[in-house]
Amino acid sequence: MKEFKAIVNEYKKLDLTLRKVALATVVKVKGSSYRSPGARMLITDDGKWVGSISGGCLEGDALRKARQVMTSGEALVVTYDTREESNQNLGISLGCNGVIDVLIEAIDCADAHNPIALFEKLIQLNEPAVIATACKNDVFVGRRIIHTEKEELLNTFESPDFENKINKDLFQIFNSPQSKTIVYTTRELSTEVFLELVQPSISLVIFGGGFDARPVSQLAHTMGWDVTVTDECVAHIAPIFFPEAQNLSLCHRDTFDQNITITAYTACVLMSHNYEYDRDVLKKLIQSEVPYIGILGPRKRFDKMLEEFHKDGINLNQDTLHTIHSPIGLDIGAETPDEIALSIVGEIQSKFSKRSGGFLKYRQGPIHNRDENSDQVFKQVYLNPTNSNKKATS
16 A cells, blocks of 8 residues: 555656656566565656566666557556576566566546546545456456445446456455456457455554654554554654654543544554553453554563453453564564564564564565465465454453
């Protein structure tokens, strides 16, 4: 979602009476690549771009192809073979050992359903969506179907046969952590369609506006997350301390849930350095469906909370305990506030990505998720959390 936001923001700055614009999207990867399917970049006819489709090695050629597309108005799929023995046509030896398909399409600013306008709508909706994009076949290339779980936002295929087949698979993507490319065939023709799940940004709620909360807020903002900082003391949440936070909330521990929305994409971090405040906030959070709760401080601090909960007749089930991280953060030897912030944000990212946070050198198998049948590299997306009962039992 961060890339969507960057692309939309840059697009809105352009004088579209003077500039032509194209969008490049990675729609398929076989083997290895720096970016996964779903990576995008916005390109203007003056040679500027925002976003990326690789580590910098493909952008130059994509820019040249984009100028052709801007002139013709016809979408184009470009295949880059980055294997060492095959990429001399790019003028460099990349050695990435992957074959990458990139869809490049001109953006018509007069079209209310152009991709950038749709990205803006998805950002505003702030809910999961699935997108089907045709990336092979001259008849359909660049056409899309977009659904949220509640409604269809766009359908430009104009072919009931293809639409029915695509929609059947597209809705299954809501419950899958993988995007994929599928070939659909009718009696007349076939087309390759990229199916992807687009998740909202992580929403980080920081309870406590102390000095060590500031680098957590800053780093989370850099990640493209939506940041809320809340405290009972107005002096702790002055805008000068948290200029990047989307929301600063002054609210009492007993009523914070009236001001803050908890969703399946919310991470809550308790770092007030006030034991009673953190305990009381935790008591309310465990009654919600929040998928991640992190508590700053030593393990014995959380153990004391559990003892007090037990005396009050509140016993946490295993699902609830699984969402609570105390001590908070990855084990990276963090000491300073900046290092602790890195540890916290890293753990939240690994939690929502369903990864361990360990050294990649010891990971068995590929870094990215793959389709075992096609050797297709898939975009790594946030989990679609289950609706398991996480409430405390009393």
